[in-house]
Amino acid sequence: MVKKFKIAVIAGDGIGPEVIGEGVKVLNKVAECSGDFCFDFTYFPWGCEYYLKHGKMMDDDGIEQLKAFDAIYLGAVGYPGVPDHVSLWDLLLKIRKEFDQYVNIRPIKLLQGAPCPLKDVRKEEIDMLFIRENSEGEYAGAGDWLFKGKPEEVVLQTGVFSRKGTERIIRYAFETARKMGKSLTSISKGNALNYSMVFWDQIFDEISQEYPDVETRSYLVDAASMFMVKQPERFQVVVSSNLFGDILTDLGAAIAGGIGLAAGANINPERTYPSMFEPIHGSAPDIAGQGIANPLAAIWSASQMLEFLGYEALADTVIQAIEKILQEKEVLTPDMNGTSSTSEVGDRIVEILSSML
């Protein structure tokens, strides 16, 4: 019996469709080689172009339509002409929230052959797994805009940290650290954010009691940003709020090969709703349409999808194929100092996989 996975593809804007095309190639290849399963991809034309035509980022019943799928594969969202807070809140952030994808998993791992801007760093020293809260916190969207245009105008942005939301992400992180036999670092700012981060620290403390076997650390977000650059080996599994995870994982991408390699999984652990896999780069309007975007981040996120669907060994093989192409240094896009096109990189990964599987 060949298992069939129904995947919703939202290639999105800018370079989104270009990189997702290569990820789809890779997923099909892996499925074909395995022989045990296959993918059924359904394409949704949602994004900023859709918005400019239809006045909305996705269909009104878009969330309903997506429910039927095993996973969502997303390219990039956002394009000049549509304000970011519209394009993102009505598509990317909407899906994260509606599908309760409260865990955002971002590997920050320096592969052999990947460029690193840091001196004196051995590749084993950059090997972290960021677990970012993905449903509330600073991204709750709560706030107020008072006395608009008047001298006394004041704008409020409220971070919302619920016990449920904070407990579940921290517990997920402890489970992950325990499973991997690694330490867990919490990112805080309790010295300045006198409600939210004091609460965060308290919950982290409470839950750590249940995991006496997991070594824990806690860094202030400012200190953490320094350590990421000076002593990245301090970090193994890391848990953070939504905003802090956003900032530190981009910094992480910078030290671990660049944004062209950075993947993220938006997970609903209960599997009540589909999870979503995406490269964490944006739509890169400046290079869109030229066929030179780096598809490796999209391919890495395809590997995260494989892992989520239960094919851990195959997921690993895809990472190994990425490492191989980086070491060969022959077929790479311009951001990696190569001269190849997006699809040449995808094709080479497929070739490497054929030889490995």
Next chain:
Amino acid sequence: MVKKFKIAVIAGDGIGPEVIGEGVKVLNKVAECSGDFCFDFTYFPWGCEYYLKHGKMMDDDGIEQLKAFDAIYLGAVGYPGVPDHVSLWDLLLKIRKEFDQYVNIRPIKLLQGAPCPLKDVRKEEIDMLFIRENSEGEYAGAGDWLFKGKPEEVVLQTGVFSRKGTERIIRYAFETARKMGKSLTSISKGNALNYSMVFWDQIFDEISQEYPDVETRSYLVDAASMFMVKQPERFQVVVSSNLFGDILTDLGAAIAGGIGLAAGANINPERTYPSMFEPIHGSAPDIAGQGIANPLAAIWSASQMLEFLGYEALADTVIQAIEKILQEKEVLTPDMNGTSSTSEVGDRIVEILSSML
């Protein structure tokens, strides 16, 4: 007529007194060499030790007492045994707010001879001036803690961005960029923080109309953290909210020689209240009392004080002395791979200054 400046010294906790002692040496030397002015230092024993004895971080009328001074020179605040959100809110953050020190100026400049963790970076490429909002925003201290201990517990942290507060910091940054003939970069997160940062972007736009001669850029905070590491030459003058400035200036410290070199000035531009000068490092309990703390950040902040008091050329000379000691590589503390003590570094700076002034 020799001008006398009254300086309040709050050496504070941990390594604070050690590094401030060297800064005082340097200030006295500079004054002596100039012959035009002198310093009258008054020491306040406030901090965590004081708290453990008296149950408060400073005297009840502490703010009143400080008003009489021309400037405040602060070491570091915070020590194990006193929760950070107590020690900081009742001393460091209290002074920043009560004295309306709404501008936090942090130079991020790689001096010749300073260690840099980045590959392939020339020193001219790291030369930024961060202007951080220092009185409100994410640090407003506003929030709520509801249903404590219940399953429905929820904690709110509210960032407060007033038109007045946002305009004045952005205007200050434009004035600075204009005076220096440099570009101005705004740090935002308008795509996710749908009230505060949309407002921030709007004010930045509005005020930029008044400064058509200043080149402007705007980066999302996550992208900015990446660029700081990959292309630091993008940044010249930078303006940011309180929290974003906190995070990015620590990252900046990491790429520009380390936290042992990072200085910050908390400025009340109207000079209604005293301004405050501090190294941005913490109290470093792990090395306190050993005489090995790096005093260069405290000395750099003394240079900021000189500049603020009107002695720009002397301030520059102090920076040159720091650059000289770094290039000599003979008298440095262990964090800079040296073997010298805190006071040996201070003494050597004084010697260098004697030869320069």
